Amino acid sequence: MLNQLTISELNAKLTRREVSARETTQACLDQIQRVDGKIHAFLSHDDADALAQADAADKAIAAGEQKPLLGVPIAVKDVLAVKGQPLNCASKILGNFISPYDATAIEKLKAAGAIVFGRLNMDEFAMGSSTENSAFGPTKNPWDITRIPGGSSGGSAAAVAADECIASLGSDTGGSIRQPAALCGCVGLKPTYGRISRYGLVAFASSLDQIGPFTKDVRDAATLLGVMSGVDPRDSTSVPQPVPDYTRALTGDIRGMKLGLPKEYMIGGLDAEVKTSVDEAVKKFQALGAEIVEISLPHTDYAVATYYIIATAEASANLARFDGIRYGARVEGADPIELYAKTRGAGFGSEVKRRIILGTYVLSSGYHDAYYLHAQKVRTLIRNDFLKAFEKVDAIVTPTTPTAAFKIGEKSDDPLQMYLSDIFTISCNLAGICGVSVPCGFTKNPKLPVGLQLLGQPFGEESLLKLAHAYEQATPWHKEKTVI
Ligand code: GLN
Numbered sequence: 001m002l003n004q005l006t007i008s009e010l011n012a013k014l015t016r017r018e019v020s021a022r023e024t025t026q027a028c029l030d031q032i033q034r035v036d037g038k039i040h041a042f043l044s045h046d047d048a049d050a051l052a053q054a055d056a057a058d059k060a061i062a063a064g065e066q067k068p069l070l071g072v073p074i075a076v077k078d079v080l081a082v083k084g085q086p087l088n089c090a091s092k093i094l095g096n097f098i099s100p101y102d103a104t105a106i107e108k109l110k111a112a113g114a115i116v117f118g119r120l121n122m123d124e125f126a127m128g129s130s131t132e133n134s135a136f137g138p139t140k141n142p143w144d145i146t147r148i149p150g151g152s153s154g155g156s157a158a159a160v161a162a163d164e165c166i167a168s169l170g171s172d173t174g175g176s177i178r179q180p181a182a183l184c185g186c187v188g189l190k191p192t193y194g195r196i197s198r199y200g201l202v203a204f205a206s207s208l209d210q211i212g213p214f215t216k217d218v219r220d221a222a223t224l225l226g227v228m229s230g231v232d233p234r235d236s237t238s239v240p241q242p243v244p245d246y247t248r249a250l251t252g253d254i255r256g257m258k259l260g261l262p263k264e265y266m267i268g269g270l271d272a273e274v275k276t277s278v279d280e281a282v283k284k285f286q287a288l289g290a291e292i293v294e295i296s297l298p299h300t301d302y303a304v305a306t307y308y309i310i311a312t313a314e315a316s317a318n319l320a321r322f323d324g325i326r327y328g329a330r331v332e333g334a335d336p337i338e339l340y341a342k343t344r345g346a347g348f349g350s351e352v353k354r355r356i357i358l359g360t361y362v363l364s365s366g367y368h369d370a371y372y373l374h375a376q377k378v379r380t381l382i383r384n385d386f387l388k389a390f391e392k393v394d395a396i397v398t399p400t401t402p403t404a405a406f407k408i409g410e411k412s413d414d415p416l417q418m419y420l421s422d423i424f425t426i427s428c429n430l431a432g433i434c435g436v437s438v439p440c441g442f443t444k445n446p447k448l449p450v451g452l453q454l455l456g457q458p459f460g461e462e463s464l465l466k467l468a469h470a471y472e473q474a475t476p477w478h479k480e481k482t483v484i
Contacts, residue, residue, distance in 0.1 A: 002027035003163045004481070007072050007220040010166060014061055014071045021057035021071030024166070025050050025115055028073045032118075032164045035484050039140050041149075041159040043078055043119040044086055050117035057113060068223055070113030075165040077156045078119045079126055080211065081200035082106050089202050090134040091124045093347025095328030103200020104235065105169065105211045105228045112227045120168060121155030124349045125319065126176055126204045128152050129421045132412050133351045140408070141184060142482040144446050147405040150180030153214070157184035160214045161449075162484050167224060168214045173204050174307050175400075175425025177212045178437035182400035182451020185439045185480065187468070188214050189221045190425075192458045193432035194239035196225075197232030205314035206237075208307075208429040217478055218438065218469040222246035225461060241459050249462040250469040255289030257467060260393035264300040265424060271403040277441030277450040278399045281471065285397070288470055293393050297385040302378050303427040304419055309362050309375035310430070316359025322347065354415065383431040390457040395467050398424050400437040400451035424453060434461050438468045439477035449477075 002024045005013070013019045029047050036042050050073065057071035076082055079089050081099040083106075088094045102110065109116055123133035131139040131154025139154040141147040142162040149158040153170030157180035160168050170177045172190035181188025189212045196211045203209060213224035226247065231240040261282065266275075286292055324330040324343030331346050333339035348356070362371035389396060402423060411417045428435040433455055440452035452471070456464035472478050 001163070003031045003166070005166065006216045007069065007166055007223055010072055011068065015066065017061070021054040021061065021115065022051060024071065025054040025073045028165050031162070035142070035162050036164060038145055038484065039142055039158050039162055040137060041120055041139050041155040041162065041164060042075070043088065043090065043121050043136055043155070045118035046085070050115055053115040053117070057115060060113065067113035068227060069109060071115065072113070072166050073115040073117055074109060075118035075120050075156070075159050075168045076106070076116060077122050077153050077168070077170045079122060079171050079202045080106060080169060082116055086119055087202070088119070089125045090122045090136055091347065091349065091352070092135045093322045093329050093343070097328040101200065104197035104232045106200060108228050118165065120153070120159055123152035123154070124352050125202070125315070126152040126171055126173055127315070127351050127355055129175070129179060129418050130411065131155065132408065133349055135349055138408060141405045142484045143185065143448050144405065146407060147448070148183070148408055150183035150405065152176040154180050156214045157181050157186055157188065160184070160186045160216060161482055167216070167220055169211060170214055171201055171209055171211050172429065173208045173311060174429050175422040177214065178400050178425050178435055178451070178453055179422060181214055181437045183405040183449065185449030185477070186214050186216060187218055187221050187436065187438050187478070188212065189225060189436045190428060190434060191225060191229065191461060192434040194237050195434070195459065195461070196228045197230070197235040197238045199232055199234035203318040205311040206318065207314060208311060218465055218472050219247060219250055221436065222250060222465045244462060246462060246465055249466040251466065252470050252473055254467055254470045257290045257463070258293050258393040259285055259290050259467070260293050260295035260389050260396040262295050262297045262300070262396060262398060264297050265398045267402065267423070269402045269420070270399065273443045274399050274401070274403060274450050278452060281440045281452045282397060284471060284474060288474060290467070295389045295393060295396065297389060297427070299378065299381045299385050300427060303382060303430060304423060306375045306378045306382065307426045307430060308358070308419060309371050310379060312355045312359030313363050313372050314359070316356045316363065319352070319356055351415070379430050382427055386431045386433055386455070394463045395460070396455040398453045398455065400424060400453040404443045404448035404450055428455055433458055434464055436464050436468050438472055440475070441477055442480070
């Protein structure tokens with residue numbers, strides 16, 4: 001089925017004119033029609049627009065054009081600006097907002113020929129780990145629809161796992177690409193901070209946010225990373241680092257590479273089946289010729305607390321712009337202050353309110369130094385732990401999540417338990433390094449995907465992808481399909 005193909009498979013078939021972009025796009029739309037009532041990965045999709053883009057791609061292919069993503073349908077998390085399409089961040093507060101411009105990452109996808117379609121469900125403003133915080137209802141895990149797909153990019157992961165698109169985009173502030181990728185059995189990459197421009201990504205925590213791809217294999221992640229990377233004058237935090245052809249790193253030869261195993265990551269809450277899968281993966285790396293080195297990341301215990309100070313502080317500032325005046329929904333009031341309060345009271349969900357309150361508190365005078373400043377210092381210690389480890393190893397290997405996908409509702413009344421589901425992914429954002437999650441097995445009963453996380457040094461995506469690809473090609477996990 002065309003909708004099951006990877007980007008590289010599809011590209012080859014399109015170039016040889018064995019299939020058309022229209023057929024492929026139609027296959028994705030048909031799959032959405034068939035399964036999305038059960039999964040709810042999409043908030044909306046404009047089929048006529050998608051097919052019109054497909055026809056334009058077919059014309060370009062007929063004229064002999066060759067581009068890495070020509071005719072490839074890619075769906076987008078509802079936090080990225082796509083010109084002429086709704087942009088809601090799965091929140092009520094944006095009302096009927098339509099984006100007037102393209103995010104830089106989207107511009108680059110379009111320039112590479114992609115068919116950019118659909119708005120994917122997420123936790124409201126990317127705050128959450130289960131996609132239950134969407135104002136438009138949860139997304140379900142395609143492997144078991146009684147379970148969460150992870151979050152906050154749950155729609156992006158579920159749509160790829162259920163073959164409703166060829167690939168998708170998400171954003172990762174504390175794990176929101178890697179964690180749902182792990183729980184849905186796909187590849188999810190969080191690039192180094194500054195690798196991809198954040199222009200047109202609605203800000204949650206500006207010093208932590210990065211855009212990244214969800215794909216069916218590592219090669220496709222390398223392709224999308226190459227297309228989207230690069231410095232951008234519209235994002236002063238994007239870095240003028242050359243963009244290599246990441247697919248050239250995928251040689252399959254990882255002999256002599258060093259992989260660090262952090263002793264702090266074998267925590268009590270780690271599920272036994274997840275641990276077994278990760279142990280097996282480590283053995284596989286050894287069999288492929290990599291050397292395993294025990295390392296220490298001594299400040300790991302402070303990561304979750306540090307994150308929830310820094311991320312909420314930044315969020316409280318970033319979300320101040322949603323005031324009922326500038327964008328979307330408005331609830332009228334007797335004066336501007338009442339208008340703000342009523343609009344924000346009605347427009348934001350409870351997790352977003354919790355974060356704004358927490359963030360405002362840690363920044364308030366009298367508490368700023370005790371919380372925010374302190375957290376910034378701990379953040380530096382966490383980053384230094386990683387930089388020190390990368391003097392000895394090429395990458396670090398960990399589980400992506402402590403458990404496989406949990407039940408819908410299981411943690412939604414307990415924010416602290418929810419926050420702990422990101423325990424392995426959060427440090428990477430604090431340190432500004434890169435990370436990827438690849439499928440590394442399944443739990444038995446029920447059968448649910450397990451993810452392996454590889455962490456790499458700043459701008460070390462080539463080593464990361466090389467390792468992930470060699471592992472993937474030596475294991476069967478990424479080939480397995482959901483039965484949805
Ligand atoms: N789950 C984390 C949070 O709720 C991370 C979210 C993200 O990466 N956007 O903040």
